[in-house]
Amino acid sequence: MMAALRPADLAGWLPIMARSSPAGYRLDWAFFDRHALQEPFFHNSTDSVLQLPFNQLFRRDTALDVLAAWAEQPADTAPAAFVFHASRCGSTLIARMLSRLASHTVLSEPAPLDTLLRAHYTDPVATRWQRDSLRGLLACYGQRRRGGERSLVVKLDAWNIFELPLLRAAFPDTPWIFLYRDPLEIVVSQLRQPGVHVVPGMLGASPLTLPFDEVSGLTRAEFVAQVIGQILAEGERQCRAHGGIAVNYSELPGAVTGRLAGLFDLHADDLALAAAGAGQHAKRPEQGFSPDGDDKRREAGPEVLAAVAQYAQPAYQALEALRAPVIPSTVSV
């Protein structure tokens, strides 16, 4: 029997995939070494390290319980903040701004985190190990691999707002934001280029997945609008219940270096570099970031307007009521 792997044995390795097997959950690991995770999403970073032939042959496959040892020791960098969001509302922009900093590691929607957060929907006994595994997983992701890191910022998948209480149980003191946007703009964007959660049947087990007979009569626009409406409503509920900070897309990018700078553990001399990151389009770095709300509103026809008004506007209004009045800020670079 091989001795259990200690965190020191896994220095530089990160979980890239969690999967259930007949003998319990397992993790696949790749060697990231000093890789900075600056790609738009964690899976892009993974694609990048998997280019190295070493990672095509010497990946590791371990039981989930190797995370227990990570959970027991103090993390190199504990999570500074969690970013929840309603999709298409600037969370990738935030990631881009923070990941430029040598002091910050930004995890953008790593699939193993989503898998662990939703494990109990298909495997009820998962609640026994989820809390510790989540602590272990983020301690592992928070390894100081480059040398200068002090903060880990974790951006979740849009649908994970439903699992917020579980993440809070593991990290009760970590502040978090819920980022949202005028739902008309989100819905138009999702209709243009659908994400996993707005394609019926793609997401898998989640409170966001409604019974088939509840959604089978909906038009495409209505379906998308009700998904976004659910996420916004849950965001508002969780903000009230668990002290989340509601942030509107309209506040970006200024809020990152403004009212959220402390939450993101930004020091005074980090601000200019982070702000400069906003000069690039988050998912298409060759393009600059520019607010595109007006285009999206013009694109919406009467059917989309009606669907959004019915399914998503009320939750949006509730979030706006919750949000602290803020003076729109601009970036000065």
Next chain:
Amino acid sequence: MAEVFTRPPCARLPLAVDTAPMLAALARIPDAAWQPHFNTEYFSGDWSGVALIAPADAQGGLTPGQGEPVPTALYQAEPAWSAALAPLDAVVRSARLLRLGPGACIREHCDYDLGSPDSDLRLHLPLLSHPDVEFLLDGLVVPMLAGECWFLDLSRPHRVHNPGTQVRIHLVVDCRPSPALQAMIAAGAPATPALQPSRGSLALQAFQQQVVADATLRASLLAHSERDTFIDTVLALGRQHQHLFSRDDVLAAMRQQRQRWQQRYMVQSA
């Protein structure tokens, strides 16, 4: 409604094959009758064959063809061959004796012409073999023994290695799918012995475990960003640490890991 036949990766048919008459017939085949296999890209060492039944348009009798199956003089000279084919209860499109010489190797490949639902069903009847021969299908050893008859779906990746000093000879038969043959394949599938990891893949696994735990070994492998020199280094370091595996073992493992990542969404929802 009749049950739809789906091809298993492989199946040992519930047939007892009497190899004695075939071995006697085999011994009477003149050496000059053995022709090198047409597919020279994919093997090293001696891989040769004798056609017993071949499509009329097959070049040299060993290649595939669409023509009428024609029995050769060698087939007609020995009743042992027709006696062996009769229990298969299907139209035989080709029957070949395929010989893999000592030390010979067939590299991993797929026979895509066998991959559609209406393709011929390929059967292997081992006549001469020994325990060190490894016939790998999907990376696992098919434990075929003399006296057995196996269906193999060779549109899947497969390779063969015959280490040591003895030849390996199989009678390889392509049949049109018939209800009787399909029924035998389906009946044999549940009792088919499990496929086994190969010696090479076990050696590679041992080396993989050594590498991930050894920072020095890891560093010398991480230094390579170019795939071919990386694989050369893996093979050299493996040998140096007494782990004997082949380039095909390495390529198969790399392909497997790549697939696992590419198919991660399917894995997750499973």
